[in-house]
Amino acid sequence: MATTTSSTPTPFSVDAERLSELGAVFRGPLVTPGDPGYDDLRRLDNAAIDRRPALIIRCTGPADVIDGVNLARTTGAPLAIRSGGHHVGGHGSVDDGIVLDLRDMNGVWVDPANLTVRVQGGATWGQVDRETQVFGLAVPGGIVSSTGVGGLTLGGGVGWLVRRWGLSCDSLLSARVVLASGELVTASETENADLFWAIRGGGGNFGVAVELTFRAHPLGPEIAAAFVLHPLAGSEDVLRGWRDLAVDADETVTSRAMLWAMADDETVPPPARGKEVLIIGAVYAGDAAEGREVLAPYRALGEPLVDMSELLTDYRFLQSAFDGDDTPVHSYWKSLYLDRLTDDALAFIYARALERPDPSILVHIPAMGGACARTAADATAFGDRSAPFMLSFDGMTQDPAKLAEVRDWVRASVEAARELDGAGGTYLNFVGDDASDRQVVHEQFGANYGRLREVKRRYDPGNLFRVNNNIPPA
Ligand SMILES: Cc1cc2nc3c(=O)[nH]c(=O)nc-3n(C[C@H](O)[C@H](O)[C@H](O)COP(=O)(O)OP(=O)(O)OC[C@H]3O[C@@H](n4cnc5c(N)ncnc54)[C@H](O)[C@@H]3O)c2cc1C
Known part of the structure; x- marks a missing residue:
């Protein structure tokens, strides 16, 4: 699973010829400075943060994510993963780098018989609630409907159901994750259990969660x-x-x-x-x-x-x-x-x-x-x-x-x-x-920090995923 990456990201730029080559690879639109919609797409929830990525890839599925990760790794471009764009420190974007914008990956599939919900990595909590509530089910999320499921869950997730069913990440059953190597793996209690442990609180340090499967709980629509x-x-x-x-x-x-x-x-x-x-x-x-x-x-x-x-x-x-x-x-x-x-x-x-x-x-x-x-x-x-x-x-x-x-x-x-x-x-x-x-990242993980650094070394030794509450590889 180890992979070699450039540990020092270099500013990335893309000329028209390269853009056209990339356009033939990706299914989702590629957006660069000057394109219509660029300013809207790069806007984050926190207006105090104004980042200008060199390329925004509007991913439509795991293939775009895999190729986007490979592009960043092989070029040494700074890489940010964006779903809801709510991170108050602006971790959903990066200057002069590549943003994998997951917002078009917002499918939600509920299995009411098994009380599970599959959610694509760019969905918001409002989209999850829309699908689950029809079946009288809820997944513990945050308290604002536009917050991304990806960032909130991987960082924990505290909402109106936290005392009843725990953090959002406590209802996570498994995730499909694109690693720094470009590999797509499953993380669960039985597959890549160390990765599954790490993504429940360790944020986007270990890869891109393209799909998250949650336990759903009976609640609503009337509450x-x-x-x-x-x-x-x-x-x-x-x-x-x-x-x-x-x-x-x-x-x-x-x-x-x-x-x-x-x-x-x-x-x-x-x-x-x-x-x-x-x-x-x-x-x-x-x-x-x-x-x-x-x-x-x-x-x-x-x-x-x-x-x-x-x-x-x-x-x-x-x-x-x-x-x-x-x-x-x-x-x-x-x-x-x-x-x-x-x-x-x-x-x-x-x-x-x-x-x-x-x-x-x-x-x-x-x-x-x-x-x-x-x-x-x-x-x-x-x-x-x-x-x-x-x-x-x-x-x-x-x-x-x-x-x-x-x-x-x-x-x-x-x-x-x-x-x-x-x-x-x-x-x-x-x-x-x-x-x-x-500074507080280290302190907050406490005794888990050493293990997190080991897991980071295993899955992202070159620290490709560093625009986050970063955990350096051991
Ligand atoms: C208005 C508002 C309300 C909020 N309410 C709550 C709340 O009720 N409860 C709560 O716990 N938190 C809440 N938050 C905080 C929220 O949990 C964090 O800001 C979280 O990072 C937001 O996730 P996002 O996907 O929207 O953000 P983004 O900015 O898109 O991403 C944040 C981080 O997560 C990573 N990331 C996002 N998606 C993925 C993915 N699919 N795979 C891998 N990495 C990913 C990004 O790389 C980035 O590092 C709120 C924030 C705001 C601004």
């Missing part, structure tokens, strides 16, 4: 959710009340608190329009009628501005409740885990949220634990998942001139939060791409 918006000012009691419920919750309930500002438009009910809010969200992963009873205490906290729970009774609707519009957002995110959510921690988080330099910044506390925490740290590459809470400072602004201030605020917030009782670690799907972010 029970609590979704309650409180005025941010004076909401410390509500935050503490939510924490008490979350700590005692059965694992059928996954909840989160979000300190944020609502948009000032018709998508938001008038009482909360344009307001600074504390959102208490909770989802019951089971029978909807039963769930409404179980979630009642989450709706009974404090005196809300508006209770939207009755609007969120459809799983697909819930899964798109946080979808943004097309307004460019400049982002910088950082997170950590908390073993305890003490009153002091809540007071710190609340005070930080009040001091946000931009209302678009989201301070976010997803409850973890439950099924997620039952998997041992060494069972998948993801590492330690014992913490019952995550704390994420999702720095966002629509004003590019404000980004530096937002970034500094996020860094200072995380640094201060690291002093909290029981704080540690980082969720690698929520990191940017500066030196401090790259």
Whole structure:
């Protein structure tokens, strides 16, 4: 399986003659600077990141991926793999290199009898939910419908079902992966088990997942959710009340608190329009009628501005409740885990949220634990998942001139939060791409890091797949 690759990528360019030769090989369109659509195709979710690849290959299937990987390896071109393009550090693209754009590979096939779902590597969670919900099935994904299944799953995956069925990667049964050598292999518990271990948390370091097969779980279309918006000012009691419920919750309930500002438009009910809010969200992963009873205490906290729970009774609707519009957002995110959510921690988080330099910044506390925490740290590459809470400072602004201030605020917030009782670690799907972010990769994998480097040496010895939370080969 070993292969030789150039360890130093060299800028790549392609002239008209070469492009025409390549055009005869690839089934999907090849897009270069100056082509119509180039700027649209290279755009990432994070407007702060502006990469100009030399060639975007809009892959239509494994053959295009294999030839794209071979092209990058043999030319030494920097290579990025893009599915949803949501990585906040811009790992879905690369300057002067090749982007394998998987977005046209978005097929989803559900096998309701066997409770499995096959998903192509460029699909989004919205596309998966569309196909699975018809059968009353769900695969644990993220909370925004346009996020890519590929990046989110390979980096772990935390959503509304994390306490009931674990991380997204915990529902992965197998994957078809194009390696740096161009070989297409299966990774599962029984085939290339080391690769299967590594891709559940180790990100896109080991190859391109052209197909992922998941265990599907019975849920929806009707669900029970609590979704309650409180005025941010004076909401410390509500935050503490939510924490008490979350700590005692059965694992059928996954909840989160979000300190944020609502948009000032018709998508938001008038009482909360344009307001600074504390959102208490909770989802019951089971029978909807039963769930409404179980979630009642989450709706009974404090005196809300508006209770939207009755609007969120459809799983697909819930899964798109946080979808943004097309307004460019400049982002910088950082997170950590908390073993305890003490009153002091809540007071710190609340005070930080009040001091946000931009209302678009989201301070976010997803409850973890439950099924997620039952998997041992060494069972998948993801590492330690014992913490019952995550704390994420999702720095966002629509004003590019404000980004530096937002970034500094996020860094200072995380640094201060690291002093909290029981704080540690980082969720690698929520990191940017500066030196401090790259440092945390090693730390987060903990005792798994050495094994990951060995697996990387076996499957990608030349570090062809390096535009990611990179794990250098041993
Ligand atoms: C608006 C928004 C909401 C989010 N919500 C959540 C959430 O609810 N839960 C959560 O856990 N995370 C969430 N995230 C974070 C998300 O998990 C990461 O940003 C993830 O990297 C996105 O994957 P992608 O495929 O969209 O991104 P991309 O930028 O396309 O890719 C990200 C990385 O994954 C690699 N990759 C992507 N697809 C493949 C593939 N098929 N094979 C191999 N490598 C691949 C890429 O090379 C790159 O390194 C969110 C991010 C955003 C911007």
